[in-house]
Amino acid sequence: MEFKKRGIMWRKLRSWQVLLWWHHFFLLWSTIDGQTRYSIPEELKHGSVVGNLAKDLNLVVSELYRRKLRITSEAGKQYFSVDLGKGELVVTDRIDREDLCGQRPSCLLPLELVIDDPLQLHRVEIEIQDTNDNSPSFLNKEKVVKIAELVNPGARFPLESAHDPDVGTNSVRSYLISKNDNFKLTVKTHKDGRKIPELVLEKPLDREKQPVHNLILTAVDGGDPVRSGTSDITVIVLDNNDNAPQFERQVYEANVSEKATPGTEILHVKATDADEGLNGEIEYFFAEQTINLIFLLFDIDKSTGAVVVKGNLDHETTSLHRFDITAKDKGNPEMDGHCSVEIKILDVNDNIPEIIVMSLKTPVPEDSAIGTVIALISAKDPDAGDNGKVTLTISPKFPFNLNPSLSNHYSLVTNGPLDREKNDQYTVKITATDSGKPPLTSEKTILVALLDVNDNPPVFSQPSYSIYVKENNPPGKILCSVLATDHDTDENMKVSYSILDSKVQDVSVSSYVYINSDNGSIYSMHSYDYEKLKVFQIQVQAKDQGSPPLSSNATVHVFILDQNDNAPAVIYPSSAALGSLSHQRMPRSAKAGHLVTKVTAVDADSGHNAWISYRLAEATDASLFTVNLYTGEVRTKRAASEQDDSSQRLLIEIKDDGEPVQSATVTVSILLEDGLHEPILDLRQKVAEPSKKTGRITLYLILSLASVSVLSLVTFLILAVKCIRNSRSSGSCCMRRSDCDDYKNPNRNLQIQLNTDGPIKYVEVLGGDMLSQSQSFRSCMSPMSEYSDFTLIKPSSTTDFKEVISVLDASLPDSTWTFESQQVSRK
Template sequence: MGVCWGPVVRVLVLQAAWALGGGQVRYSVPEEAKAGTVVGRLAQDLGLEAGEPEARRLRLVAQGRRASVEVSGASGALVVSSRLDREELCGKSAPCALRLEVLVERPLRVFHVELEVTDINDNAPLFPAARKNLSLPENSPPGSRFPLEGASDADVGANAQLSYTLSPSEHFSLDLQRSEEYREFLFLVLRRPLDRETMAEHRLVLTAIDGGRPSLTGTMELVISVLDVNDNAPQFNQSVYKVQLPESTAEGTLVAQVNATDPDLGMYGEVIYEIDSVLPPSASDVFSIDTNSGEIRVTGALDFETVTFYDLHVKAKDKGSPPLSGHCKVLVEVLDVNDNAPEVWVTSLSVPVPEDAAVGTVVALLSVSDRDSGANGRVRCAVWPAAPFGLVATFAGSYSLVLREALDRERVSEYEVEVRAEDGGAPALRASRGVRVPVSDVNDNAPAFAQAVYTVLARENNAAGAELARLWARDPDEAGNGRVSYSVAEGVGGAAVAGGGWRAASSYVSVDAESGRLWALQPLDYEEVQVLQFEVRAVDAGEPPLCGNATVQLFVVDENDNAPALLPAAGGGPGGGAVVAKIRAVDADSGYNAWLRYELWEPRGKGPFRVGLYSGEVSTARALEEADGPRQRLVIVVRDHGEPARSATATLSVSLVEGAEAALGGAAAAAAAAATNVWLVVAICAVSSLFLLAVVLYGASRWAPRAAVLSGPGPATLVCASEVGSWSYSQRQSRSLCVAEGAGKSDLMHFHPSLLKGCQTRRLWWWQSRRHYLLLLRVAFC
């Protein structure tokens, strides 16, 4: 068309609307602008610096129909991308405004741009037909008016303002009338009477000229035939019929009944009706007319969203030869009914949403529309379920789906959100759109053990690397945030070992970082450590990592791995007592493994001596006789109650002597008895004091805060033996006081583990008053 758009574009860009004040930018561009034409400096108007448009992904969001514009990634300018045809986009609507949504990320924001496509004169006026035939009676009086169908122009405004000219004619002229509703009525006016015999046919050219610059024209040829005789045409009782029909009108419904009369007589006065033309032309099959009655009925579907107004030209002809006709218009206005449900589109979706996202975070952008008008097209939107998301209206027909409440992926990892739209019709129509919103994990849960304290029993002498227990901590987070590794906490916990000192727990045990398997680094020795208390730490792989702790109390279970150890034996006292000596033994184990019993191994049978099963007291089983010989050798076996049992053997040599040795032995025995009595009093006092101290310490431990149970040197242990049996208990590096009870005279003994080293032989004197013998006992023990 030879039009230079450069100056026009610059003027329109300078007239681009107010920037960002109300969150909206307006531009204007003429239709048919070439691809690449800059509509406006969008990035600059949005306040973005150089380079930001590309970095923040400035882009347009399509909303169902082609926008024909795009954002230049490098410059951030809004440019024409394809042909803009205002008539295709908006039809006869003016102004033609396209509503665009512009997104920018980091942070996500939405801007609304209104692009007005201005009209240019690119459509020429167009008549319904290139040729129109008219038949006029020759007796038509001057001033007669014959309606003509005007041209239409797809443009708007001044470009669609039409004027008409008629080729020069002495008989005809044009009359153009405009009603208050801006409708045009074009008439062919007869200026001079017609004479069929002079000119039977007139050919004229009707030209329509629009108001554009330069103007465009359209033509239609008028072929006017002059008829003879029948000089009265039918006349309608009104020139315009106005009807309103709802778009839901069923087929067959009566629209209107037109009526025309002809004053002629006979066949020249009989009228038949027909629809001469319909605007728009595509609606020619929507209406029909009864040729005899003039009833106009609906024969097709009405759709307010497609055509809101119909213009029917009705012609009434008589049956003359040639027939005469009259014309009227039937204007049908279509009324909207609520026959279109709302439509919901998701224009942008930002998922997954991190579970620590702030309240107000935009999750999705939605566009809602309804093709109906008025209340039928007003849409209300809501989101279901109501939590944790909500809707915020950002622009006409645009909503943001935002976060209303804090998220917790461990409680709900994904939401199915439904956006529901309802129009204002009666009854209302509804539509919905589902949005799937997954929630991404953040490291907000520390590993948690199933229990705060684990009690583990482990037998001593276990193999190095043996599994002691399995610990497990749960972390509800996912992926690395929930992947747990285990370790023994350094510097926390340990054990006090026998002989003094402290050893860290990490020297005894280790935990597998992945499986939580607790295993021994070395064999455990109950006699060295009984209780090992330490902490196991579970750490996840999040950033930053979170951790949880559990306390492990490892109790070492004793095994029978120590044989009884013999102590120096004690001799019996003089008098009628039957006790010759006491065999003393200790066992480093505990419980049944340290419960000792004594058996006389040799001699077997009915010897003169016997040994207490649990006391270890060697006593006479009967009175000694000369036949028993001057020397007796006793072999005594000491066994514990372990499985299997362990044992030790003691050998006693008993010699029988007479005479001066007896007197000497008696004096020694008396002195020993006196000394024994003194020590007995001291021992009783010491034991009483220890017992009172033990009671006080026990009460304090019951009320004191709980502490780790550690093995190590403890208070002295009191072990008593008698004929009826008792427990014997020993502890390495312990000191014990033992009081022997029996039929013979009591004795007091103090021993120390150093006495167990090597083998020794001692003489013990025993006085038997009945026979006045003095026996010499030699005890060999190891």
């Protein structure tokens, strides 16, 4: 009782020191191998500051919130948080070192600080220092020790050890026994550091004097303030049986696999007793202070002392089991002996490694540089030794790599180019393998999505398009649609169409066509005319809406298809110069086949639409004349007679071959005269005779060249009149003088050039001075004509001008005339 009073007074004297210590504890931190460690006492108040992480980790306090700093703990429970405004690590929950670490001498609570954008991982260790917040306690508050009265002084009787959850100096330091005359207390230190109290007999016992001794065993720890616990020891003095069983060893040690099945024998304990009979028969039992876990895991054969497996062993839960075994004899009173057993549980690779994704940044831009951190990953295996060493791997077919950082921590980074158009996401399979034998593996799948970047321009379905449009098309009609596709997504794949500015016949192409910017449909802006524009091209641009935008071009060729929208135009004989009728003369002496005149027409259309045919629609005497279907030559069908009217009127219809058919008419008035002498006609008839062929033509050419100088003046007059008559036809007349009717200037070079659209490919007449005797006259014959269209004309006076015109019209048919005159200086 005195001891209790002294302990209470001593605790009161030290209580003020405890309060002062709680208010003046300091925090120690250090960085070991790249890790930051803080030391704090357990049971800190909520809100207590552990340390300034921002300062210790060189972080900017203002960026902590944006970078999303967070804490993960392997303990499964969050005891700390970070004040993002100050960067301080503060306590958020009660920390009980005994719950966290039990009896381990060192208690470290690992924390992982994950910071996003960019991803960073810091490992912080919190060392939990023990405080003397637990008193020593005995499993049994009362202990009965039976001692024979014949036991000699010096005999030892083990007592129950006190348990103190605290560690170090705060654990049990010493034992005290209440004052008595027969016993003293000694403390035996086990090799693992445990202190076992033993009751030692100092003086012999005399049952007759005192059969029962009541003692108080006190366990005292080394904390500040000191804490203690007590147990009542009752010593019963027994008579006779004076030898207690003795074990061969005080401590038995054995190893057993955690996979050992129930019934597996672990070891044998053996004790001997010098007594005989029942006093020497021994039975084995678990000591009274044995915890319930030992009863669940192990069993002992009370007859043989064999310790066997009873339950399921787990190295990861408890790797070492310690308990005591008591050997009792059957004497009266019974005697017992004690020994300790240590069973080490051997680890077996029975835990599959676990993969933990601590942070994942997805989607990832497809243009991310090599080495970009995507995820922070850790691995955990509760097995020991090599069985707990874990290696993470991924398939090499993925453009990613795992880089180790801290222990069992990896960062998933890119190690190759990414292309969303080929793979919009990756299913990355991570494999964890431990180093056990055989090794165990586990897998975890991470889905990494890719964020599109505008790296693909729109692509047209074809590089060029051809459009065929009929002329006279209605404005606003859709011509065609172009299509461009973009392999990107969202805004990067939205395509708009436009027409690049260019010129068509010196006019912006936008006045010809219009394009719908959304769907690529091209519309005509107005009606097209094949005779003015046959083909043109436009450049269409497709542009996406990415940033920056990408584009591509395609060429569209627009071909105008001819329609039969032009009627044949008569270019000879022209009615503009000589009135509404074309007047021709013919001698009555003309025979059958005589060429009266030739009708020439052209059609501004092309192809079949421009094929022209001639037909005699009406005639004063249809039996006298005929018109060639293809050449338009008007010839006599028979010889003229005196009975034929002197004035003949022919209506000739000209048709094209289009659909629908277009036509035109021309009226030819023919005057039959007696005694009209026409050397040219005679010459043409001679030329036309099939038997003379080309040799006769050569003869006439020689004769015509002899008289060419005489014909110069007449030729210029005829060409001037012809230019006036054809000014409204498809040909052109360009005379570089002030008046096209002025033929008074004798100094000019004259050129006649025929359009290639007509049957005659080319006619050129070159003339010098009208008074000059040297001239050049060149003619290319029509392939449709069976006679030479070259005619020599006699010099004639101006009074015979109309006759000269008629002769020239008859001699040069089936042509499109174009006159060009060039003014030259007088030599």
